[in-house]
Amino acid sequence: MPSTFDIPALEDLIIALARAAGEAALPYFRGEYAQEDKSGGKGRFDPVTEADRNAEAAVRKLLAEHRPDDGIIGEEYGAWREGTDLVWVIDPIDGTRAFISGLPLWCTLIALRVEGRPLLGVISQPYLGEVFVGGPSGSRLIRGGEAQRLRVRPCPMLTDAVISTTDPKLFDGAEAGAFEQVRAAARLARYGCDAYAYAMVAMGRMDLVMETSLKPWDWEPLVPVVEGAGGVVANWKGGRPDYTGQIAAAGDRACLDEALVALKRAAKTI
């Protein structure tokens, strides 16, 4: 591990990275910007915006100044030195569909992966001025110069749970059946929140989030935020999140376990 490994300094840096991404992205929010369709007009609409690219470029620029020897994996500009001990994992705008719809629930996500596992993470929403940051010292919401400690809430019963997924239509057949079983049991379901739902789990406002087809930059930044607040992030078998892209996060392990009864039936293997 490099001699410069200093968690408080890296926490300050990851917050600065999130803020730089936000400053680059925010002028495009509800403004005019180039859009292209990654699917080339075929199939599901997959918007990418100039804002995505500019936000990731802003993060990479700061990393080049402050951490030139670390690796980087970003959604827009690919991987570089990804075998290094310290790797920054970047989703410049998670929730581009919310972004293009004018909804302030898109986020910048950044993780610091240390020896293969996410150690620090941020979920940042610049229009709201919110930075949720998590790591070994716990999780905090930083807003307007004030920091608020984040704690999950107890919710042992799925019937009491507020649950969320980005879009029920993203699940395949077996996944859709499993999700529907969980949804039918839960108290309340919310859709379209992307990473912001995980911040709400960390804050003790939601209890369970389930998603599929997540890439490492979608889920690695969430893990330290949820776990630092006392929650748990797992794959649909209940193990450590992995490249299946099937992720479940909960504030209360008992609530997760109840959901896993259904989710396990649709769990994939890498």
Place this chain on the structure above:
Amino acid sequence: MPSTFDIPALEDLIIALARAAGEAALPYFRGEYAQEDKSGGKGRFDPVTEADRNAEAAVRKLLAEHRPDDGIIGEEYGAWREGTDLVWVIDPIDGTRAFISGLPLWCTLIALRVEGRPLLGVISQPYLGEVFVGGPSGSRLIRGGEAQRLRVRPCPMLTDAVISTTDPKLFDGAEAGAFEQVRAAARLARYGCDAYAYAMVAMGRMDLVMETSLKPWDWEPLVPVVEGAGGVVANWKGGRPDYTGQIAAAGDRACLDEALVALKRAAKTI
């Protein structure tokens, strides 16, 4: 019509009412508050919070001071003088499910109904500090002391439309079929936005919103905001919104007409 009828003054008042409601509700957001279940534990979860009641009480207090002779219809405290020429129609917190989930997409909605039709309306989100106000002089977003004029965007084709509904599960059988037909044609669908989606139509970020089972306090405040920005609000037959509670709002009349081909098949009669 009363001699005190002065649109700019009433616009200032409706903004002040929205701000008073926001000040009453905001301390409860993401805080501790009493919840009860209107359904008495039976059936669908229907949260009501102290925040709802305090916000409506704050609006009624200001109206008692400034407009003691007008009528009032509020979601929480009922109707009073509803046959008067000027009636204030109040939904103190639209989107209580978003509210209890920690999501800043709930809104305070207020309309001024004049001779049976909504003349002025506000959609206010206090955590974001946003007040969308509409009336005969057009629609504006007021935030941080700045006012931005709102204009819908052209979107003649449903295939290009960003659409929204609060929850596809709220539709009955025929409605669900009609909505699904519209959703399958549209470019992108968003859920869970409640009244905030109508503000996004007025802002030219979304193109079409469809809902059912709306009460007058849910839809009357939206009409001046959407229409003042150049859009249209209709029932599912394409006529003036009414007590069917089936509402469709669009920035572009052509987009609405295309959706109505499907929606009309599920349209109700009062």
